[in-house]
Amino acid sequence: MHNISHQHNHQHCIDDALLRARELCQRRDLRFTRIRELVLTTVWANHQPVGAYTILEELAKESIRRPAPPTVYRALDFLLDNGLVHRIASLNAFVGCSDPGDAHQGHFLICRHCQIATELDAKLINPAIAAAAAQQAFTIDTASVEVVGCCAQCLKEHQGEAQHD
Numbered sequence: 001m002h003n004i005s006h007q008h009n010h011q012h013c014i015d016d017a018l019l020r021a022r023e024l025c026q027r028r029d030l031r032f033t034r035i036r037e038l039v040l041t042t043v044w045a046n047h048q049p050v051g052a053y054t055i056l057e058e059l060a061k062e063s064i065r066r067p068a069p070p071t072v073y074r075a076l077d078f079l080l081d082n083g084l085v086h087r088i089a090s091l092n093a094f095v096g097c098s099d100p101g102d103a104h105q106g107h108f109l110i111c112r113h114c115q116i117a118t119e120l121d122a123k124l125i126n127p128a129i130a131a132a133a134a135q136q137a138f139t140i141d142t143a144s145v146e147v148v149g150c151c152a153q154c155l156k157e158h159q160g161e162a163q164h165d
Helices: 009-025 034-043 052-062 069-081 122-135 151-162
Strands: 085-088 091-096 108-111 117-119 146-149
Touching: 034 052, 034 069, 034 091, 052 069, 069 085, 069 091, 085 108, 085 146
Parallel strands: 108 146
Antiparallel strands: 085 091, 108 117
């Protein structure tokens, strides 16, 4: 699990994500196009899940010509298929994968205040899900855990506000 502070340097995460994406594409002999790079950069911009239309708006700011929605969706599909991003179903939004080299379903803690999504270690969660399913003779197709609550930074800020009231 990666803990993200509010004063976090997002550019470091973006640079790291782009480097890992380029390496992964090179290993798999895939093209990491400019649009895929821009979409991945936008997804990693602040650790908050971002919707496709927000990505489209951000890309329009970066370019003279507004990209078509199918272009963004194709880039997102590529990034999803190659494990570079995860989709957070409850928000219909996307977030960068903290471990793109290892194919896995993302599990997240989502702060209801600042909207930061922190990816959890799937190696800790998947066995518990598999065991619970096995007890019920249930076959899993996909599994995703999305836990909404309050991150430590927001909790601290809100406790400070409550003490001043």
